[in-house]
Structures are given as C-alpha cells and as structure tokens.
Amino acid sequence: xxxxxxxxxxxxxxxxxxxxxxxxxxxxxxxxxxxxxxxxxxxxxxxxxxxxxxxxxxxxxxxxxxxxxxxxxxxxxxxxxxxxxxxxxxxxxxxxxxxxxxxxxxxxxxxxxxxxxxxxxxxxxxxxxxxxxxxxxxxxxxxxxxxxxxxxxxxxxxxxxxxxxxxxxxxxxxxxxxxxxxxxxxxxxxxxxxxxxxxxxxxxxxxxxxxxxxxxxxxxxxxxxxxxxxxxxxxxxxxxxxxxxxxxxxxxxxxxxxxxxxxxxxxxxxxxxxxxxxxxxxxxxxxxxxxxxxxxxxxxxxxxxxxxxxxxxxxxxxxxxxxxxxxxxxxxxxxxxxxxxxxxxxxxxxxxxxxxxxxxxx
Amino acid sequence: xxxxxxxxxxxxxxxxxxxxxxxxxxxxxxxxxxxxxxxxxxxxxxxxxxxxxxxxxxxxxxxxxxxxxxxxxxxxxxxxxxxxxxxxxxxxxxxxxxxxxxxxxxxxxxxxxxxxxxxxxxxxxxxxxxxxxxxxxxxxxxxxxxxxxxxxxxxxxxxxxxxxxxxxxxxxxxxxxxxxxxxxxxxxxxxxxxxxxxxxxxxxxxxxxxxxxxxxxxxxxxxxxxxxxxxxxxxxxxxxxxxxxxxxxxxxxxxxxxxxxxxxxxxxxxxxxxxxxxxxxxxxxxxxxxxxxxxxxxxxxxxxxxxxxxxxxxxxxxxxxxxxxxxxxxxxxxxxxxxxxxxxxxxxxxxxxxxxxxxxxx
Numbered sequence: 001x002x003x004x005x006x007x008x009x010x011x012x013x014x015x016x017x018x019x020x021x022x023x024x025x026x027x028x029x030x031x032x033x034x035x036x037x038x039x040x041x042x043x044x045x046x047x048x049x050x051x052x053x054x055x056x057x058x059x060x061x062x063x064x065x066x067x068x069x070x071x072x073x074x075x076x077x078x079x080x081x082x083x084x085x086x087x088x089x090x091x092x093x094x095x096x097x098x099x100x101x102x103x104x105x106x107x108x109x110x111x112x113x114x115x116x117x118x119x120x121x122x123x124x125x126x127x128x129x130x131x132x133x134x135x136x137x138x139x140x141x142x143x144x145x146x147x148x149x150x151x152x153x154x155x156x157x158x159x160x161x162x163x164x165x166x167x168x169x170x171x172x173x174x175x176x177x178x179x180x181x182x183x184x185x186x187x188x189x190x191x192x193x194x195x196x197x198x199x200x201x202x203x204x205x206x207x208x209x210x211x212x213x214x215x216x217x218x219x220x221x222x223x224x225x226x227x228x229x230x231x232x233x234x235x236x237x238x239x240x241x242x243x244x245x246x247x248x249x250x251x252x253x254x255x256x257x258x259x260x261x262x263x264x265x266x267x268x269x270x271x272x273x274x275x276x277x278x279x280x281x282x283x284x285x286x287x288x289x290x291x292x293x294x295x296x297x298x299x300x301x302x303x304x305x306x307x308x309x310x311x312x313x314x315x316x317x318x319x320x321x322x323x324x325x326x327x328x329x330x331x332x333x334x335x336x337x338x339x340x341x342x343x344x345x346x347x348x349x350x351x352x353x354x355x356x357x358x359x360x361x362x
Numbered sequence: 363x364x365x366x367x368x369x370x371x372x373x374x375x376x377x378x379x380x381x382x383x384x385x386x387x388x389x390x391x392x393x394x395x396x397x398x399x400x401x402x403x404x405x406x407x408x409x410x411x412x413x414x415x416x417x418x419x420x421x422x423x424x425x426x427x428x429x430x431x432x433x434x435x436x437x438x439x440x441x442x443x444x445x446x447x448x449x450x451x452x453x454x455x456x457x458x459x460x461x462x463x464x465x466x467x468x469x470x471x472x473x474x475x476x477x478x479x480x481x482x483x484x485x486x487x488x489x490x491x492x493x494x495x496x497x498x499x500x501x502x503x504x505x506x507x508x509x510x511x512x513x514x515x516x517x518x519x520x521x522x523x524x525x526x527x528x529x530x531x532x533x534x535x536x537x538x539x540x541x542x543x544x545x546x547x548x549x550x551x552x553x554x555x556x557x558x559x560x561x562x563x564x565x566x567x568x569x570x571x572x573x574x575x576x577x578x579x580x581x582x583x584x585x586x587x588x589x590x591x592x593x594x595x596x597x598x599x600x601x602x603x604x605x606x607x608x609x610x611x612x613x614x615x616x617x618x619x620x621x622x623x624x625x626x627x628x629x630x631x632x633x634x635x636x637x638x639x640x641x642x643x644x645x646x647x648x649x650x651x652x653x654x655x656x657x658x659x660x661x662x663x664x665x666x667x668x669x670x671x672x673x674x675x676x677x678x679x680x681x682x683x684x685x686x687x688x689x690x691x692x693x694x695x696x697x698x699x700x701x702x703x704x705x706x707x708x709x710x711x712x713x714x715x716x717x718x719x720x721x722x723x724x
Binding site: 036037202204205206207208210213214217218220221222226227228229230231232233234235236237238240264265267268269271272274275309310312313315316317318319320321322323324325326327330331 | 398399564566567568569570572575576579580582583584588589590591592593594595596597598599600602626627629630631633634636637671672674675677678679680681682683684685686687688689692693
C-alpha cells in the first residue's frame with residue numbers, strides 16, 4: 001500500500017467527507033486509524049490489501065465495509081483479468097478472494113450482503129472476462145451509490161423524529177466515514193441540522209477504539225455541525241440533566257425480530273435511554289437487516305485484541321498481569337428500540353412484521 | 363515537592379498498598395497520577411502543597427482526601443509552630459489553611475468532615491502551641507486509623523453479600539489507594555476473595571481519568587487478586603452474559619435519603635444493573651454520609667478540565683473545535699441501591715430511616 005496525502009475531495013454530497021473511492025489505480029481509502037490527527041488516503045491495489053484494510057479497520061462501519069468488500073472483488077477481477085485465465089478459471093479465483101474478504105470481520109452483515117450481490121454477478125451469464133470485470137465494477141459502483149442514496153433517505157425519514165431544538169446523542173461513528181457517504185445515524189443528524197441549526201449533538205467517545213472521539217467529532221466539525229464530546233459513561237448524567245431528547249445510533253446487523261448488533265456500549269446506551277423515557281432509534285439501510293436470522297443472540301460477536309483496551313496510542317493504561325474482555329459489539333434487544341430508520345421509512349414495533357413488510361415491498 | 367522513589371511499605375494491613383503516610387518530614391503521598399507505570403512517592407511539606415496535591419489528584423478518593431486534608435492541617439500547624447505566633451494567632455492561621463484545603467474539591471464530603479473534626483480540636487481548650495500541634499497530629503492520625511478500621515469492617519460486612527464464586531463488577535477506584543488503606547468497594551472485594559478465591563473481579567476502566575484501569579488493576583495485581591479490565595460501556599454486555607452477580611462501588615457523598623454521588627458513570631452502571639436484576643451496593647464509611655443534606659440533587663458536582671476527555675497522556679483524541687461536558691461525578695438515586703455497606707453494617711431501604719439509625723447508634 002502507498003500512503004498518499006491529499007486534500008478532501010470536493011463532493012456534490014451533503015457531506016464533505018468520503019471514506020472510499022474506486023479509481024483506475026485501485027481504491028483510495030481514507031485511513032480512519034490516522035484520524036483526526038492526520039487526513040491521509042491509502043491506495044488499496046489488491047483484494048488481499050482490502051482484506052487487511054477491513055481487518056485493521058482502516059475502513060470500518062457496516063455499510064462502508066460492504067462497499068469495501070465489493071470493491072475488493074473488483075480489485076480481484078482486475079488482477080485476474082490481467083492474466084490469461086479462462087472465464088471459468090477467473091470466476092473461481094475471484095470467488096476465492098471473495099471468501100477471503102468474508103473472513104475479515106464477522107458481525108456486520110453488510111459485508112456478506114455485498115459479497116452475495118457480487119456472487120450473483122459471478123453467476124450471471126457473461127461471455128468474456130472483460131464483460132465480467134465490467135459487470136462486477138458496475139455492480140460495486142451501484143452498491144456504493146445506492147448506499148449513499150439510502151443514507152440520504154434515512155436522513156430525511158429520521159429528521160422527522162428529531163424535535164425542534166432537540167439534544168441528539170449518538171454512539172460510535174455511523175457517519176459518512178462508516179458508509180458510502182452522508183451516514184446513517186449522522187445522516188439523521190445532518191438532515192436534522194439542515195432543517196434546524198439549534199439542535200445539540202452529543203457524541204459518545206466510544207471506547208475502546210474511540211470512533212466517536214476520533215471520527216464523529218472530525219466529520220461533524222468538517223461539515224460545520226457543532227458537537228459536544230462526552231465519555232460513554234456520561235449518558236446517564238446527560239439525561240438526568242434533560243439534555244438528550246433522542247438517541248440515534250447505527251447498526252452492524254439487525255435480525256428479523258429487530259434485535260440490533262452495534263458497537264459495544266450501544267446496549268448500555270439503550271438501557272440508559274429507556275430508564276429516562278428517551279426514544280432510542282437505530283438508523284440503517286436494508287442491507288444491514290439480516291432477515292434470515294431470527295434473533296440477536298444468533299449474531300456472531302467479534303472479539304478483538306486486548307491491546308485496544310490496555311493501550312491508547314501505544315501507551316499502557318493499566319497494570320501488567322490483568323485479564324481482558326473485549327467484545328467489539330453488543331446486541332440491543334428490540335424492546336428497547338423505538339424505531340428502525342431505513343431508506344424505506346421507519347419500521348416500528350412489532351419488528352417481525354414491520355421489517356418483513358419493508359422487504360416484501362422492496 | 364521532592365519526588366522520591368521507594369519500594370512499597372511492608373504493612374500489617376491486608377493490603378500492601380498505602381496511599382499516604384505522615385512522617386517527621388511531611389506527608390508521603392503515593393503519586394496516583396503516575397500509576398501504574400511508575401510507583402513513586404512525593405513528599406508534601408506544606409498545607410499549600412497538600413491543597414495542590416488534592417486538586418491535581420495526586421491523592422484522590424473520598425476517604426483519602428479526608429485524611430489528606432487532616433494531614434494538611436497538621437502540616438500547617440507544624441509550620442506555624444516553628445514561628446513565634448501566639449496560640450490564638452497560630453489557631454487563626456491554621457484555620458485559614460483549613461479553608462484553603464476546603465476549596466480544592468467540592469463533591470466528596472469526607473474532606474469537609476475531616477476538616478470539621480480538626481476544627482473541633484482548634485476549638486478545644488489547650489494552653490500552649492505545642493499542645494495544639496500534638497492534639498491536631500493525634501486527631502489526624504486517629505482519622506487515618508479509624509478509616510482503615512472502617513474499611514476492614516466494611517469488607518467484613520460486604521463479603522456477606524458476595525455469593526460463592528460470584529462475579530463482582532466495580533467502577534473507578536474505591537480501594538486502598540482511595541482510603542486510609544484496604545478500601546471500601548475493594549475492601550469488600552479483598553474480604554470476599556480472602557474467603558473465596560473463586561470470585562471473579564471485573565473493573566470498569568472509568569473514563570476519563572481511567573482510575574479503574576490505572577489504579578484498581580494495579581492495586582489488585584499488587585495483592586494477587588485476579589482482575590478483568592473492561593471499558594465502561596461493556597457492563598451491559600457482561601451482564602447479558604451473566605458474568606456479574608453483584609456490583610460494588612464507593613461513594614463521594616451519600617445524602618440522608620441514600621442518594622449517592624460517586625465517580626461519573628456510577629449512575630449508568632446502577633441503571634444497567636437494575637435492568638438485569640443485579641444487586642448494586644455502595645460501600646462507604648459513615649464519614650461519607652452527609653446526614654445534613656436531604657437529597658442528591660443538592661450535592662455540588664465538580665466539573666473538571668476538558669483536557670481529561672480530549673487527551674490521553676497528552677495526545678489529542680478528537681477533532682479540534684469540539685465542545686466538552688466533563689462532570690467528575692454523577693448522582694445515583696437511592697432507589698437503584700440495594701444496600702449501603704458501612705462499618706456499622708449494611709443500611710437497607712428506606713435509607714431515610716436506616717442511615718439515621720446508623721448515626722443515632724454511633
């Protein structure tokens with residue numbers, strides 16, 4: 001990988017922030033491990049590099065890793081297109097790379113959804129390798145563009161649940177950085193702010209990786225939206241002080257009954273909001289809904305390295321000889337969720353019915 | 363202040379860890395801002411240095427800052443004893459220093475309680491400056507020793523609520539470092555572990571200052587008690603996984619109705635425990651109970667510098683241009699507290715009656 005510094009792309013989107021871009025050379029990824037101190041892009045040239053980038057969280061956020069996975073398949077197709085493999089051999093090699101991409105992170109369903117979409121192209125009738133490459137490229141670009149469109153719709157639908165002058169609390173980063181652009185939870189924030197600049201945005205810092213502190217504050221400041229940063233354990237204090245009127249978070253996987261896996265601490269926040277009667281919303285595109293999985297307890301929860309807890313910027317924060325527990329996600333039961341804001345509108349309880357309806361209307 | 367490195371004192375206490383010690387030269391404070399990377403003592407020679415040490419959290423924890431305040435008065439008395447002031451003049455100068463010590467941190471009541479105890483000595487009939495110095499010294503040492511005794515009793519009473527093989531979750535540091543020795547919440551942990559080495563101890567890291575990560579893990583490892591470190595936002599996930607049977611925390615001020623101010627995040631944890639039916643206990647000596655204050659909403663809550671949130675070890679964690687909210691404490695309403703473990707036994711709801719009884723029996 002080559003790290004190249006460049007200024008942020010000018011964009012016709014409503015956010016100036018873009019996490020990834022397919023170019024003739026490869027995929028430019030905004031290095032999210034370097035934010036907010038350094039804004040640098042890394043050029044990803046191969047499917048293996050993309051798998052590494054997903055695993056090390058250069059790119060993260062459920063919708064964004066779906067798009068990254070699809071682009072990883074395109075990089076695979078480009079590589080094998082440059083060889084003299086037959087169409088069948090090329091297809092099989094690309095499938096191997098897709099399986100490798102699927103091995104990176106287990107919880108967010110968008111990755112598997114996007115790879116399944118790419119597999120459909122691999123299974124479609126094409127006559128020559130060039131056609132396969134074109135179709136895969138077109139499909140990946142379409143997944144990216146549709147995610148942006150979904151976020152814009154999520155923003156529009158979600159803004160309707162944000163009262164005038166409301167305090168909005170969000171967790172982790174479900175923003176432009178976590179999606180094709182604009183964001184899910186932060187899409188709601190952006191759309192609400194566009195209508196009413198008196199809203200107050202609060203961001204949980206989101207230990208252990210601090211995506212709220214490092215990413216959410218950065219992208220909101222970039223877009224000129226005022227934000228107040230708090231530690232994760234201040235949400236109760238904020239709500240006691242009546243500073244929060246609505247909570248909006250993203251999702252990594254939503255099951256058919258509405259149970260939602262999202263960044264660790266989301267469940268805590270849902271319980272705190274519930275205790276205060278503050279409505280708790282999940283904002284996510286349909287590609288995050290795993291309609292084939294019945295309940296949240298079936299979602300595989302990734303456990304990550306203890307270094308994420310024991311160190312910040314490489315400096316040890318605790319005694320040696322300590323044990324760790326570092327689940328990257330938790331599951332919020334549907335009963336704590338006031339609504340699931342999708343590009344097709346807001347699903348309300350009972351989710352078994354409302355989510356199924358979104359898919360049957362699709 | 364001179365920083366001197368020395369090995370931990372051998373102690374007849376059940377904890378090897380001691381936060382502060384009165385010597386002929388001054389007060390040796392274990393520098394809690396340097397833990398766990400460096401174990402260093404700082405010699406405090408004057409009341410002003412003690413006030414600075416309390417404010418910058420070289421010494422922290424409600425009972426420990428009470429003791430530190432009392433020792434600060436002794437340092438003041440030593441300084442004025444060395445001059446040729448009259449007894450009355452000396453008394454008034456010491457009072458001025460006591461007022462300065464009271465200005466350091468507003469939330470923990472133990473500081474004000476200890477300074478009030480020292481004021482009683484200042485008001486008692488003595489004939490010469492040497493006698494005043496002796497009595498103040500004796501009183502401060504007594505406050506320290508009684509706090510250790512209180513912690514040992516708290517540990518004994520508290521161990522009774524810890525089931526065989528239980529998972530215990532604690533927040534911040536209510537340990538030997540936060541008290542005269544042994545600890546309140548960690549006193550319960552120590553006593554429970556002495557009876558049953560199969561208990562599992564979980565420590566919240568406790569952002570923003572990470573007292574759980576930096577201090578609690580250190581003092582438990584020092585005493586050979588296994589501990590698992592988690593981020594504050596993992597408590598819900600831990601409880602969903604049935605890993606926590608009881609929560610025990612310390613306190614900075616408990617009002618007559620049982621409402622409890624403690625380190626920020628305690629209230630979140632109480633709500634999470636409540637949602638899971640996990641009993642939530644507060645462990646504190648009577649000196650932490652402000653029986654003259656009716657309810658928790660009257661407790662002054664210290665707000666500290668935003669640097670505590672925006673940086674770790676001096677490195678910036680968030681974008682520039684962000685706002686902050688950094689209350690050092692929150693207030694947990696009495697209704698979420700299963701019991702208040704004191705040196706006189708466990709007070710149970712309704713606290714208005716049970717706490718008043720502890721004081722009338724005193």
